[in-house]
Amino acid sequence: MARTREPSPSPAVPEPHGHGLRLRAWDPESDADAEAWLRGVRDPDFLRWNTLFRQVTDIDGARESLRARALDAADGRSVSFRITDADSGTTLGHIGVNRIDLALRQACVGYWVLPEARGRGVATRSLLLAARWAFGALGTHRLELDHALGHEASCRIAERCGFRYEGTMRGVLLQPGRHDAFRDAHLHARLATDPEPEVP
Known part of the structure; x- marks a missing residue:
């Protein structure tokens, strides 16, 4: 009988911290983590700006999504961080270093912030932390960030964090709520050799 592979906890999960934040691993078995993810x-x-390949509609789906991310981390494909307040530990959002290619030393970063945490620079500060970790501990040379055309807030965050605009990618993202239509995206990137921006 086939056995479902379970992610095994790793004692080496990094916890980048600074700028009033701590980036922690998501725990699929935690009710609070699953609820925040959902x-x-x-x-x-x-x-409005993202379309998941597999929709998450309930707590069980949230746990399954987090377990899949834990497996990706175990296999070295990505690392998913729960953005938390450094003092209270309150969950503020998510940031992931995805599509990790160790041979080419490249990766892609993506994030979201919970509604109650918006307007406080959480995305900017967590992106600076995740980029520092990716360039340092992970040894990445190039870190990409893409967002749907028209998402001006993401554009500003990218530029603020030193991710230069490199062009528009045609038909690279799914349209909202659809798997049969596509939309364009802006591509931003930062290199390890680029200067690190100052904390805003």
Whole structure:
């Protein structure tokens, strides 16, 4: 009988911290983590700009999504961080270093912030932390960030964090709520040799 592979906890999960934040591993078995993940990926603003390949509609789906991310981390494909307040430990959002290619020393970063944490620079500060970790501990040379055309807030965050605009990619992202139509995206990138921006 086939056995489902379970992610094994790793004592070496990094916890980058600074700028009033700590980036922690998500725990699929934590009710609080699963609930925060569900709220994040069901938020209307998230769904306006992102389309998941597999929709998450309940707590069980949230746990399954987090377990899949833990497996990706175990296999070295990505690392998913729960953005938390450094003092209280309150979950503020998510940031992931994805599509890790150790041979080419490249990766892609993506993030979202819970509604109650917006307007406080959480995305900017967590992106600076994740980039520092990717360039340092992971040894990445190039870190990409893409966002749907028209998402001006993401454009500003990218530029603020030193991710230069490199062009528009045609038909690279799924349209909201659809798997049969596509939209364009801006591509931003930062190199390890670029200067690190000052904390805003």
